Amino acid sequence: DGLAVDLLDIRTGDWGYCAGHVYEIREGQVIVSDRTRLPVEPMIGVVGITPAAGSMDTRRPAETGGNMDCRDVRAGTTVVFTAQVPGALAGFGDAHALQGDGEISGQGLETDAEVLLRFRVLPQKLSARPVLLRPGFVYTVGAHEDLAEAAWQATDDMVALVARTSGRPEDESRILVNFLGRLIVNQIVDPSKGARMEMPAWVFAPQALY
Template identity: 35%
Template sequence: MIRRQGPSPLYYEASPGNRPTLWVEPGEVFEVVTQMNRGPDISVVPYHLLEDWSEYHSYQVERANPSSGAIWVHGAEPGMVIEVVIENMELAPVGYVAFSGNNTMFPSAPLTDEKLGAARVVRIHDNQVIWDAGLTIPARPMIGMMAVAPTHEAQSTVRVGHWGGNMDVQEVGPGARVRLVVNVPGALLHIGDVHALQGDGEISGTGIETSALVRLRVELMPRPAEMIWPRIVTPDYIFTVGADRPAESAFRVAVSELIRWLHADYGLEPREAVLLLSQVLEARATQVVNPTITYVAGVRQEILRGLV
C-alpha cells in the first residue's frame, strides 16, 4: 500500500523545527496531497464551479504556498543530496489565477491600483485549462514549492534559496528529478504550491493555482563537492537554479552553478564550458514576483551526449 501525506498539517516555513509527518525509505513510492493557495472571494467563482471550489479550496489557508507536512527521508544526512523523482500529478478539477492590482513590476502601466485587481476561477479537465468558452490551454502540471529544511533557520515557503523553496520552475513536473542538498538529518522535504500552468515570470503573482495528488519517490546520493543550489534533470535537459535580486545576479548564480556541474561531471574546463554555453545555454527567469527572482540555466541532453 502506498503511504500518503495529506494536506494537513500545513507548514508555512521550511524549518528544521518542523515535526515530521511522514517517514519514507529511499526508493519508496509515496503520495502527497497538496493544498491550494487561498484564492479570491467566493463571489468570483462561477456557479457551475462552486461545488468543486468548496471541495478543493479552503479559506482557512493562512499564508501563501503551504507545505503539506514535512517528510523525513530515512538515511538522509548532511553531506548527501536527495533526488526527488516526480512520477505523477493528478490535478484538482478547479483552479484560479489572481492579480492584486498593485504590482510594482509595471510602474509605467496603469496596473498599480488595488481597484484594478482581477481574478479568474477555471475548470481543469483532461489535462486542459478551460479559460473560457473559446479558449482551452494545455495544462503543464508543476510543483512550485519544493524545499528541504535549512541548517538552522526557518525560511518562509514564499522564499527561494539553496534549500529550494518557492522556485516556481515549470520543469518541476512529472518526469523530473529535483536534487537538493541535505542540511539536517532526514532532510525534511516540503511540498506545496502546485500549478496547473504558469508562464515565465509569473507576472500576475500566480499561475493557475490548484491542488494535486502528487506521486513521488526519493533517492539518496553523495553531495557533489561543487553543488550548492538545486539541480533539475529531465529527459531532455539539465538545469541549475539560482535566486537573487536583481535578475542578473540570479542569472549569474544559475550559470555559475551550471559551469561547475559541467566541469565536475562532463570534464569541461570552466573556460571551455563558457565557450560552449555561449552558444547553447538556455536560461530564463521563471518568476519575478517573489522576494528574490528565480533563474534557471540549462543545456539540452543531446548536447551533453556529444561531449567526449
C-alpha cells in the first residue's frame, strides 16, 4: 500500500542553532542580526519509513526517505511512501526553522518544534522513492553518494510518474519533464546527497495522485 503523510502544521521553538551560532526566533522571524530578519519557513529534515531489511542511518537519505533535508517538506505538503513493512513504521525529526536549498553550511536552523500530522493509507503506489505533493506542484526525490545519480533518480522517477498517472507515452513524458521540470538540490552535505524534480500538478490526473 501507499502511505500518505499530510503535514498540517509545524510550530517552532523560540531559538535555533546553526554553524556555531544561536539565533532568536521572535514573532515569526529569525533575528539574524540587528539589521537582518528573515521570515520563518519551518520544515522537517527527517521523514521516512522503515525499510524491508536492515536499518536506516538517520544521517543518510535513502529510498525510504530519511534525512532528506528537503525544504518542501513543510506545512501543506503530503509525503507519499510505498510501505515496505506492516504499518510502515514512519519516523520524523530534525526540525528546521529555516533552510535554503543545498543546506550548504551543513545544517539548517536547527530548532525544536511541534508538528501536526495526518496519516492516510492509499490503495495505489506512486513510486519506490518518496513523492511530495504540494498545492500546484509534484516532486520526486533521489538520494545517492553521487549527486548526479541522485538527480537522475529524481528525474527518471518523475518521467515514470508522469507516464503512469497521465496516460502519456514515456517519450512524451520525458519531453514534458525536460520542458517543464525544475531540478533542485536538497542538500550536498550528507554522506548521501539529495535532489528533487519539480513538476506542475496540472500535468497529472489528480485522482491518480491522491
